[in-house]
Amino acid sequence: MSDMTVERQMEQAVARLAERRSAERGESQNAGQKAETEKAEKTEKIEKTEKIEKTEKKQRPVRRSGNKNAGERSVNRNTGEKTASRGGSQPHAGRKPAERPGNRAVSEKTANRTTAEKTGGGTEKNSRSRMTGEKPAARGVNRSVRPSARAAGKAVPQDGNKPKVKIIPLGGLEQIGMNITAFEYEDTIVVVDCGLAFPTDDMLGIDLVIPDVTYLERNFDKVKGFVITHGHEDHIGALPYILQKINVPVYGTKLTIGLIENKLKEHNLMKNTKRKVVKHGQTITLGDFKLEFIKINHSIADAAALAIFTPAGVIVHTGDFKIDYTPVFGDAFDLQRFAELGKKGVLALLSDSTNATRPGFTASERTVGRTFDAIFAEHKNNRIIVATFASNVDRVQQIISSAEKYGRKVVVEGRSMVNVIGTASELGYINIPDGTLIDIDHLKNYPDEQTVLITTGSQGESMAALSRMASGMHRKVSIKPNDVVILSSTPIPGNEKAVSKVINELCMKGVEVITQDTHVSGHACQEEIKLIYSLLHPKFALPVHGEYRHLVANRSIAIAMGTPKENVLIMSSGNVVELSEDSCRVVDQVQAGGILVDGLGVGDVGNIVLRDRQNLAQNGIIIVVLTLEKYSNQLLAGPDIVSRGFVYVRESEDLMDEAKRVVDDAVADCLERNVTDWGKIKNLIRDSLSDFMWKRMKRNPMILPIIMEVS
Numbered sequence: 001m002s003d004m005t006v007e008r009q010m011e012q013a014v015a016r017l018a019e020r021r022s023a024e025r026g027e028s029q030n031a032g033q034k035a036e037t038e039k040a041e042k043t044e045k046i047e048k049t050e051k052i053e054k055t056e057k058k059q060r061p062v063r064r065s066g067n068k069n070a071g072e073r074s075v076n077r078n079t080g081e082k083t084a085s086r087g088g089s090q091p092h093a094g095r096k097p098a099e100r101p102g103n104r105a106v107s108e109k110t111a112n113r114t115t116a117e118k119t120g121g122g123t124e125k126n127s128r129s130r131m132t133g134e135k136p137a138a139r140g141v142n143r144s145v146r147p148s149a150r151a152a153g154k155a156v157p158q159d160g161n162k163p164k165v166k167i168i169p170l171g172g173l174e175q176i177g178m179n180i181t182a183f184e185y186e187d188t189i190v191v192v193d194c195g196l197a198f199p200t201d202d203m204l205g206i207d208l209v210i211p212d213v214t215y216l217e218r219n220f221d222k223v224k225g226f227v228i229t230h231g232h233e234d235h236i237g238a239l240p241y242i243l244q245k246i247n248v249p250v251y252g253t254k255l256t257i258g259l260i261e262n263k264l265k266e267h268n269l270m271k272n273t274k275r276k277v278v279k280h281g282q283t284i285t286l287g288d289f290k291l292e293f294i295k296i297n298h299s300i301a302d303a304a305a306l307a308i309f310t311p312a313g314v315i316v317h318t319g320d321f322k323i324d325y326t327p328v329f330g331d332a333f334d335l336q337r338f339a340e341l342g343k344k345g346v347l348a349l350l351s352d353s354t355n356a357t358r359p360g361f362t363a364s365e366r367t368v369g370r371t372f373d374a375i376f377a378e379h380k381n382n383r384i385i386v387a388t389f390a391s392n393v394d395r396v397q398q399i400i401s402s403a404e405k406y407g408r409k410v411v412v413e414g415r416s417m418v419n420v421i422g423t424a425s426e427l428g429y430i431n432i433p434d435g436t437l438i439d440i441d442h443l444k445n446y447p448d449e450q451t452v453l454i455t456t457g458s459q460g461e462s463m464a465a466l467s468r469m470a471s472g473m474h475r476k477v478s479i480k481p482n483d484v485v486i487l488s489s490t491p492i493p494g495n496e497k498a499v500s501k502v503i504n505e506l507c508m509k510g511v512e513v514i515t516q517d518t519h520v521s522g523h524a525c526q527e528e529i530k531l532i533y534s535l536l537h538p539k540f541a542l543p544v545h546g547e548y549r550h551l552v553a554n555r556s557i558a559i560a561m562g563t564p565k566e567n568v569l570i571m572s573s574g575n576v577v578e579l580s581e582d583s584c585r586v587v588d589q590v591q592a593g594g595i596l597v598d599g600l601g602v603g604d605v606g607n608i609v610l611r612d613r614q615n616l617a618q619n620g621i622i623i624v625v626l627t628l629e630k631y632s633n634q635l636l637a638g639p640d641i642v643s644r645g646f647v648y649v650r651e652s653e654d655l656m657d658e659a660k661r662v663v664d665d666a667v668a669d670c671l672e673r674n675v676t677d678w679g680k681i682k683n684l685i686r687d688s689l690s691d692f693m694w695k696r697m698k699r700n701p702m703i704l705p706i707i708m709e710v711s
């Protein structure tokens, strides 16, 4: 559940923004109505978080090849923008190990090197996120500094001349979403993912949060590109903002790029953004790195893991994954490739920790399809409405397949749903039999029992289609007592109440609501994570994508699977982790954190504005207006008191009269004493009124004196 959580909320936030933006561009003709509709859609996905620690040590040799795989076949000498296709169009066909770029970077030898320098804790200063100003708790595994440890951050002689790659997570470790990690070697920086986070409850009015990429801006010349693992908002959502500052090519698989393009269009960035579609099994060369896209499974199609071939060794980033042996679309997880990589030696593994606390395996997406079939078979006389995440194309595919099997027409409702399904269908990721899909306006032409509605709103979002249907506010569909509603999702933590509310509303209308077995996670549980460790057998483990407890759970798995404890590092955003053949540790800290986006403003809302918003929300505001004559300082009008969010004035006349007297006295006092400094006058008004309100009401409203001047 936490998996969908973020995704869902992000999508909502994004939709909200999109709505504003299009309104801004005057695109919406029917402003009111459209806004309503659009609001309804913010649906859906994203996920989680990450963290870290530090480590290092011995084990499998990864030979450094100082000059990045020279002689590699498809290396592109210049910008490295080319895609080297390894297995032809058929990702798995005819792959010969020897053809894999990067093989050479990995050493054949298996000497067991022991380097025993453990360095004490990395520098964990944490310039934590600006917006929260929170200090990062020193979490550290292995933070204990050994007596022999050298000053953190200093290169240690032994590996002084071994290639060192830096891993710099710029987000995603302290909050849900906002996954973005830079990999750096000399003049090369490659950024994996560029996601957004949804605002926490205290970020009033904030639409979304994007990562602070100051470090990348400062090192712009080195940045070769963004490599995106999949199309969820916590991995692609910040791209339209960040690309405006760091305009470098974006690489991803077809559906991922398709979803990114939807965003680029929305932000008018299509012309200026280079995109490159990469297939699973292909390798791209970016500066000193080669990155291979490896097929994995997740709750969105076309997700990839990355094998990053660096001068220090091979780093595998799993992206978000689960292992689905029977995926609905496309191939299963490329376990063979993982095994090959593992055999040759993997230096470090960054793996998805979302479900690391859950034992067992995540069920195959297909199990949900069987549930749908059973429900369809059982409810032949009802209209069926299914609410799910827009980005889960495979889920939608299964609903459509069941609908077709049972002779039902399908209506897709909700803007994000229509968008994603449109893109997926254009790109061939969903198969919609001719004549199955009908327009919502034609719904009335079919008997209820021959229709299915697929809609957004499975998280109880108040403006999403399902909630509007449930509350009777949807323009085209109203819930009928005979309907069956399937919630194909789990409530994300924090959304439980909203979901309950919708379910209650539906039940009050006599609807049967089904939630049992109608959802599976998109993230690996413990046994799947173990399989990955067992195949890759990484020397260093860097759990990512999860709340801190998830990262810790992932660490336990790594240790249980044989990774030495001191080789597991839980990172924090902004850590600069230096990775070499022999060590992995935090050596520095760069600026990192969240930038708040509110409407069209990026970064203009910070702590001070947020504090005011919180204060206003909790205490309301009292505005005192008076008019003074310019030179004489004579009171010409007022003081008048206006309040909002404080008391209902009409029923508190006595209080307001008293308040006015307090202000009158304060003003009179100032004028008598010939106080001419308006700042002082305002302060006196504020103080006296504030004292009064506290004494009378034990409340602390924001007080805003305004003095107008007439000459």
Ligand SMILES: [Zn+2]
Residues within 6 Å of the ligand: 046, 047, 048, 179, 232, 234, 235, 320, 545
């Ligand atoms: Zn994610």
Ligand SMILES: [Zn+2]
Residues within 6 Å of the ligand: 046, 047, 230, 232, 298, 320
């Ligand atoms: Zn994801």
